[in-house]
Amino acid sequence: MGKSIAVENLRAWYGDQLTLKGIDMELEANRATAIIGPSGCGKSTFIRCLNRLHETVPHSRVEGEIRLGDEDLYRMDPVDVRRVVGMVFQKANPFPMMSIFDNVALALRLNGIRRKRELFERVEKSLRMAALWDEVKDRLRDPATALSGGQQQRLCIARALAMEPDVLLMDEPTSALDPGSTLRVEELIEALKSSYTIVIVTHNMQQAARVADRTAFFLNGELIEYGDTATLFTKPADPRTEAYVTGRFG
Amino acid sequence: MLVGLADLFWTVLAKGVASFHFSMLTTVTHGIAGGLQNAILGTFELILLSTAIAAPLGILGGVYVSEFAHTKSAAAVRFLTEVLSGVPSIVIGYFGYLTMVLSFGWGFSALAGGMALAIIMLPYILRTTEVSLEQVPRSQREGAWALGMTRFQAVSRVVWRPAAGGIATGVLTAIAIGMGETAPLLYTAGWSSLNPTWQLTGHQVGYLTYVIWTYIDQPYPEAHALAYSAALLLLGIILIIHLVVRFLVHQSTGSARRHSLASYVRWIRSHASGVSASSAKRASATSTYRIRTR
Ligand SMILES: Nc1ncnc2c1ncn2[C@@H]1O[C@H](COP(=O)(O)OP(=O)(O)OP(=O)(O)O)[C@@H](O)[C@H]1O
Numbered sequence: 001m002g003k004s005i006a007v008e009n010l011r012a013w014y015g016d017q018l019t020l021k022g023i024d025m026e027l028e029a030n031r032a033t034a035i036i037g038p039s040g041c042g043k044s045t046f047i048r049c050l051n052r053l054h055e056t057v058p059h060s061r062v063e064g065e066i067r068l069g070d071e072d073l074y075r076m077d078p079v080d081v082r083r084v085v086g087m088v089f090q091k092a093n094p095f096p097m098m099s100i101f102d103n104v105a106l107a108l109r110l111n112g113i114r115r116k117r118e119l120f121e122r123v124e125k126s127l128r129m130a131a132l133w134d135e136v137k138d139r140l141r142d143p144a145t146a147l148s149g150g151q152q153q154r155l156c157i158a159r160a161l162a163m164e165p166d167v168l169l170m171d172e173p174t175s176a177l178d179p180g181s182t183l184r185v186e187e188l189i190e191a192l193k194s195s196y197t198i199v200i201v202t203h204n205m206q207q208a209a210r211v212a213d214r215t216a217f218f219l220n221g222e223l224i225e226y227g228d229t230a231t232l233f234t235k236p237a238d239p240r241t242e243a244y245v246t247g248r249f250g
Numbered sequence: 251m252l253v254g255l256a257d258l259f260w261t262v263l264a265k266g267v268a269s270f271h272f273s274m275l276t277t278v279t280h281g282i283a284g285g286l287q288n289a290i291l292g293t294f295e296l297i298l299l300s301t302a303i304a305a306p307l308g309i310l311g312g313v314y315v316s317e318f319a320h321t322k323s324a325a326a327v328r329f330l331t332e333v334l335s336g337v338p339s340i341v342i343g344y345f346g347y348l349t350m351v352l353s354f355g356w357g358f359s360a361l362a363g364g365m366a367l368a369i370i371m372l373p374y375i376l377r378t379t380e381v382s383l384e385q386v387p388r389s390q391r392e393g394a395w396a397l398g399m400t401r402f403q404a405v406s407r408v409v410w411r412p413a414a415g416g417i418a419t420g421v422l423t424a425i426a427i428g429m430g431e432t433a434p435l436l437y438t439a440g441w442s443s444l445n446p447t448w449q450l451t452g453h454q455v456g457y458l459t460y461v462i463w464t465y466i467d468q469p470y471p472e473a474h475a476l477a478y479s480a481a482l483l484l485l486g487i488i489l490i491i492h493l494v495v496r497f498l499v500h501q502s503t504g505s506a507r508r509h510s511l512a513s514y515v516r517w518i519r520s521h522a523s524g525v526s527a528s529s530a531k532r533a534s535a536t537s538t539y540r541i542r543t544r
Pocket residue numbers: 014019037038039040041042043044045046057
């Protein structure tokens with residue numbers, strides 16, 4: 001079941017460079033939230049704070065508070081955080097020296113699922129959810145690099161889903177995909193959002209409009225506007241949001 | 251320079267082939283004549299020992315520096331390995347003589363010789379392990395961490411696989427270097443014309459480089475024959491090691507065997523970000539540089 005996320009005065013640095021300048025934001029459970037904004041405004045940095053990957057970058061720093069459900073995210077062990085907050089990256093990053101099956105099964109095995117039957121069922125379920133099963137069911141032992149780019153990205157989604165997280169972060173998951181694969185991923189988000197909290201970064205405003213219940217507009221490390229997707233696109237309150245969604249800058 | 255090398259190679263090959271007899275493989279050295287069995291087995295024992303010590307330590311050290319160390323402690327370990335790889339091997343031999351042979355009371359022995367070789371091999375193994383791991387793109391680590399793997403799980407389950415060929419290459423190169431060493435062994439292993447007893451301390455061991463180094467200066471043709479045969483053998487073994495190294499570079503060791511390291515390298519090129527690509531370039535530049543300086 002999804003969990004809500006409450007972000008309070010979140011600030012993030014790379015070295016001396018302040019990249020997120022105090023973000024306050026409530027992400028609702030079991031909803032899809034889109035993050036939009038021009039390149040370099042801090043969208044990736046923001047969602048990388050939500051699974052505590054940001055702090056793995058050398059010389060980076062974070063301040064502020066994030067609550068996951070009723071827990072303080074920054075008091076949890078980062079490893080535990082990442083087990084319940086899954087992530088899909090902009091560039092598909094399957095483990096290339098492993099088979100398709102092992103890519104999905106690896107994290108399950110590390111979590112103590114060793115019985116062959118159960119492992120196989122979980123892998124199949126995840127691959128089905130990621131709409132990849134039919135394409136790979138006859139070649140699960142092939143290396144992950146034998147898949148196309150779009151298939152690799154769906155494999156990464158399956159890998160994240162196999163962990164049965166509460167929250168799924170997606171950083172421009174379809175930016176390298178063809179329209180067909182993009183459609184499948186969007187259908188997937190549609191199907192998943194009733195039971196997961198989904199945060200999706202996208203440059204594609206039609207996509208945000210199609211899949212997200214709520215949308216947040218970021219600019220230069222600040223949250224400018226956040227509200228219902230329909231409202232934000234049709235009646236934005238801030239002139240900067242309007243300029244961005246009508247394509248006048250960014 | 252290249253001409254000199256070709257000349258050396260040709261001399262060893264021609265004289266080695268002319269003087270080599272298969273009976274040398276099965277007889278031990280008698281005075282200045284006889285065979286090379288004692289030296290071959292001794293070299294084998296010394297390399298076995300030194301690899302058993304240097305490979306685990308070097309690989310663990312490389313993993314530590316690349317995956318776990320803070321920038322400062324990583325820099326410290328890196329500095330120490332640089333220093334260590336710059337120490338002339340004769341100094342390592344003399345140091346081993348003072349400590350292991352005399353103070354520890356091991357005498358001229360396989361253990362003292364093996365340790366001396368291990369000290370020489372260690373920086374190579376550590377450095378190639380580190381460089382091979384650093385060439386694995388950051389996106390692979392982040393992918394593993396994002397699944398809730400600890401740093402240790404990420405390196406032991408995911409990151410090592412693409413680096414395995416490089417690590418094996420480092421170990422084999424270190425073995426080839428160790429095989430060619432004479433100076434540190436003169437002070438630590440001694441020399442014996444008997445086959446090794448497989449006792450670690452208190453017994454001297456023979457080795458091929460000793461035969462080359464000592465017998466080439468003797469005025470007797472039998473001694474020269476032994477020296478050239480030993481050189482030919484060493485050259486052959488080292489050549490084979492380098493062929494295996496080349497093979498490994500082209501062949502992966504992961505579970506997806508059909509895909510070669512070469513295709514992985516291509517894959518990295520198309521996926522790696524600018525940052526990791528340039529750091530990989532820097533790393534490989536350093537490693538070529540280091541090989542040249544030897
Ligand atoms: N590893 C890093 N080291 C230093 N600075 C970084 C790093 N990653 C990002 N930045 C900087 O932080 C700022 C925000 O980057 P971020 O990746 O969050 O932007 P983004 O909104 O996701 O952009 P895009 O839409 O292009 O993906 C940028 O100015 C970027 O240069």
